Amino acid sequence: MTALTRVRNWLAAKRRFEFVATVAMVVALTAVGGALVLLPKSALHVRPVPATADAAVPSAPADPQLPELRRAMESYAPVVTRQVCAADGRLSVVLGHPYQRDDVDALAGDVGAAVAAVTQLWGTDWARDAVIAVASDPAEFAALTHDTGEVSDQIAAASVSDPFVPPAQPTGQRIVFSAAAGRRLGPEGLRETLRHELTHVAARAVTVDGSPQWVLEGFAEYSAHRGSGRTFAQLAPTLTAKARTGALPADLPADDAFVPTPGNDAELAYEQGWSANAYVAARFGEPKLVELYRHLATGPQDASALDTALHSTLGIGHTDFVARWRDWIKARASA
Structure with missing residues (x-):
């Protein structure tokens, strides 16, 4: 047998082996695939892909705006x-x-x-x-x-x-x-x-335009600063400085006090609004604060309506509320 013949015989045997191996692999894969199709879904364990900050969310429709x-x-x-x-x-x-x-x-x-x-x-x-x-x-x-x-x-x-x-x-x-x-x-x-x-x-x-600004803006300010860990003086520096000189608010801030115009201290109004809401949360609890918002955010409130809402929600009238709020400011400003 010549060297050339031996090489040809070797190549032929190799091709037969590769063919048999390929057929065996196809048969094995077909069997595995069939088994997976017949396997109950409950037996399949698929690890969910966690959502990322920029992931699409199939369960939440896009905002139409x-x-x-x-x-x-x-x-x-x-x-x-x-x-x-x-x-x-x-x-x-x-x-x-x-x-x-x-x-x-x-x-x-x-x-x-x-x-x-x-x-x-x-x-x-x-x-x-x-x-x-x-x-x-x-x-x-x-x-x-x-x-x-x-x-x-x-x-x-x-x-x-x-x-x-x-x-x-x-x-x-x-x-x-x-x-x-x-x-x-x-x-x-x-x-x-x-x-x-x-x-x-x-x-x-649940908010009607024209509702008292000390309610609308004060509640939002309370929500913004809630849990910040900052002190009363840090959150209301202007109000604190005035309280330390004895200049406590005579009443809840009027709506026009929140408008930033020359000669108008809108920053003080926002601090007063925040403090009134913070006082309610501290003294009566946050659920009562939310309830008070829902009562007073229903539109313009005259003195009688305000008094009624405070009574029905907190159990005190307007005059008592302002007096206790002033005492609360004074105690925290002097701390």
């Missing part, structure tokens, strides 16, 4: 988006422009905890998600908040797309931050402002 909101923002500059998936499948979305990526990322990082904190205080009867936009300039801020007046210097605002009257559900709810919000507020201020505005979103379905 998002396409329109994106188009409106794209008329000012290209848009970047972060989607935040909660453990319960609810989806929050943060939109901004490429040069605002830091603010977009910061808000996306805070929104999950903010939704949880607001829900813990207010309850579960709201959407429990958020649509947040960071505007590029005052003109875009006005457009996104549906503000038809003069261009304002606001840092943030909660807005709805269409007028409504409770108990109808508001539509197109969104929180809009100004282009300067991150720079002016810093991380902590941005986080607390998000919670403040998100509280307005949560309570909007």
Whole structure:
């Protein structure tokens, strides 16, 4: 047998072996596949893939306002988006422009905890998600908040797309931050402002325009600062300074005190509103605070209506409430 013949015989044997091995593998794989098809579903253990911060959420439909909101923002500059998936499948979305990526990322990082904190205080009867936009300039801020007046210097605002009257559900709810919000507020201020505005979103379905501002803004401020660990003096520095000189509020702040105009200390009004709500929470408990909000956020309240709401909720009238609130301020300002 020549060397050439031996090589040919070896190659032929090798091909027969490869053919037999291939047939055997096909048969084995076919058998395994058939067994898997017949296996009950209960016997299959599939490890679920955890949702990430930017994951799509099949169980939560996209907010119907998002396409329109994106188009409106794209008329000012290209848009970047972060989607935040909660453990319960609810989806929050943060939109901004490429040069605002830091603010977009910061808000996306805070929104999950903010939704949880607001829900813990207010309850579960709201959407429990958020649509947040960071505007590029005052003109875009006005457009996104549906503000038809003069261009304002606001840092943030909660807005709805269409007028409504409770108990109808508001539509197109969104929180809009100004282009300067991150720079002016810093991380902590941005986080607390998000919670403040998100509280307005949560309570909007039961809130009638014209309700007392010390209730609306004071409650949102209480929600924003809740659990921060900061002292009374840190949260209400102007109110503290006045109280230490004996200048305690004569009454709850009027609505026009919250308007930032020359000669008007709106910051003090916000601190007074926060302190009135903080007093109720400290003295009567947070469920009573939420109940009081629901009583007083039903529209304008005259002296008689206010007195009735305080009596029915807290068991004290307007005069007693103010006296006890003043004592509470004085005790904390002097601590």
